[in-house]
Amino acid sequence: MIGRCESCGRDDEEVMAVRRLYVTPEAWDTPGKVERGDIEQWCFVCRTHYPHDDPGTTDAGS
Template sequence: MIGACESCGREDEVVVRVRRMYVTPEAWDTPERVEVADEELWCFSCRTHYPHEAIDGGTASP
């Protein structure tokens, strides 16, 4: 689908539905934590740079 990326704001991009993931790495005083946000439309560039969960068979990044 062509639209605006809800992460970076670029328009006229091929976008797919994803769920943003907020990752807090484990440390000596903090357990690892992963929070999954609501659905968003993201462009290819944002999907290659930021952790997310793919929706509808797209590819996710760790």
């Protein structure tokens, strides 16, 4: 659908529902982790550049 991307804020983009992922890279004193965020509408560019997952997936695992 055409709408507003909730990641970059561009209007009139072809957007798709994704679940935002918050990725913390591994560091010398902390292990890396991935946290699940909210479901948002993202444009193609953001889906290419930023970590995300299928909105239907849950923490229960796949």
